[in-house]
Amino acid sequence: MDLIVTKGITKIYNPNKIPVHALQGIDLTIKKGEFTAIVGPSGSGKTTLLNIIGGLDRQTEGTVWIEGTDLTNLSDNKLIDFRKNKIGFVFQSYNLIPVFTAAENVGFIMLLQKRSKNEIDTRVLNLLKSVGIVEQMNKRPNQMSGGQQQRVAVARALASKPKFVLADEPTANLDSKSTTDLLDIMENLNKKEDMTFIFSTHDQRVIDRAHRVITIEDGKVVSDVNSSIN
Amino acid sequence: MRQCAINENIMGMIIKIAWRNIWRNIMRSLVVIGAIIIGIWSIIFLVGMVNGMIESYINNAIKNEVSHIKIHHPDFINDKESKYFISDITAIKNEVDSITGVKAVSYKTITNAMISSSHAGRGIMAIGVVPKYETNVSGVSQKMIAGKYLTDTKKNQILISKRTAKKLKVKLRSKVVLTFQNLDNEITMGAFRVVGMFETGNNIYDESIVFVCQKDLNTLLDINGNGHEVAILIDDLSELDSIQAKISKMYPDLLVRNYKEVQPELALFQSQIKMAGIIYMVIFMLALVFGIINTMMMAVLERVRELGMLMSVGMNKMKIFMMIVVETILLAMVAAPVGLILGYMTTSYFNKNGINLFFYSEEGMKQFGFDNFIYPNVPTDTYWQLVVAVSLTALLGSLYPAWKAIRLRPVEAIRGSFETRDGLMVWLFKFLRNKIRSIWT
């Protein structure tokens, strides 16, 4: 079964005032294990699309299926649980709870899932290892660099054992070294754990690393290039 | 060696976030904490002061005038005429004295009289006491400021207050004349020598009475062996009702009343002080609730992106709501003990040492029957009421900000925009704002 399927998604903001047609019919299929970039200029509708796929916002028309589940059928409360258990999020910034340490930030999402303490402890440690933050695990976000914070965010996104990770311009605030590091980590997790990553960007260096590049303009898919070997 | 910090449940985590969030903006938190501390402290102090004043008033009244239980002829209290006397009052004194729980008993003869010196005359109440009994019941013998208390040895001694002495322009050992009607409505008079002067602290009371020996007064009134009043002090106030009931049963023809019945305003005072305490608390809570709403609203606004993130990654509304409520309650829990302890320490210090609120005036509160020195005394109830009041206030004050927080829409919040679906409060606010604007312009 395909991981994500969208059919005829449209999104109109402010339908009653000055309507903004942010998305105008998006049909996409994303399979498990993809490392996909959503690309397009600012205002093209990347964030809107990711928000709808991630169950953060509702489309005006069309349907989104995640592993066969139609998100439209889920109530707001069900959607919160759905996000908690099925989707990992990495945002451009403000990913972490400022008063929590790196380890606490990664662990708290598993507490929300009511996982056992032992499981949480081992998984937090493993995840922080895989993103190279073990040394900083007891630091708070403001004691870490932007790149380190984004790496903790990736670890947090994976902590809940999601079906896929959505990352909306995760490198927008990073220098090129940190950008490369973060992409290395994401690609590694994609390879090793077969984790699906969907990230938006308009940075060419990031685009070059993607295995599949979906380009949207004015809320429409204008190209979809799959360069992955398999 | 490395320890993971995750070893708690979800509620523990919420408490942890809430607690640490308090200290993110220390100044703002300290303002609220300070307000709660000052509020609690001032209420404890205020309640303590008022209570101390009332207690001193009541104790003074009991000591000098009222005693705990009094026995009269039923008609005497309406019409203080000499003919409404109690027969064989000595026997009653002895019987009451033998009741367990009774500390001291005295009896007296009371009559309206005119006291006159060569300068002036005044209407007063002449009280005939048996000195050796009276000193056990009444505190007046300890309030002597000149001369001595009455003794059995010499005839026709009189005690007057300093104020009466001034009005009559008499000194110690001066002679005064008491004039009154005896049982046959004949005018009788007797010359008395001033042997002492007293000052109880209650000016109104001081100016209205004089003390003489009962046997002198009885001789003049011609009611030997009888009297008008039996005054009883008991050991333990909690036995007041039972002892009163016992005495009432023994003397069904006489009127037996406790101090609250003798002076109903004493009981009224006691209930009023409780009311006043509750009113202060309500005012304090009202002021505090707005302070808390304001502070927590600022906290929520400051953390819109963070709240948006938490909602996005799957923290449900219930938990977000709890987070804000718990933070507010923790804020109160930091402040309340400090306020309670400060209040307790201040009032206990002054309870030992007294506090002179009326140092600027010699007369001060004395004219109203209060002591100038007040010994604040806080009922234990006040502390519990405050704990409940502050917790309730914190809870109340957190509800609106918490509600605002859960109305955030994650997509907008994460962009940092504070747009919630307009709720009732927003609608009300806008409505009022437009109304005010239209009145203004």
Ligand SMILES: Nc1ncnc2c1ncn2[C@@H]1O[C@H](COP(=O)(O)OP(=O)(O)O)[C@@H](O)[C@H]1O
């Ligand atoms: N909440 C909103 N209200 C109105 N218009 C919006 C809102 N969010 C986005 N838009 C508009 O929708 C279009 C797509 O925005 P967005 O999805 O954020 O694009 P991108 O992420 O590619 O920059 C833009 O024209 C933007 O101005």
Ligand SMILES: [Mg+2]
């Ligand atoms: Mg965007």
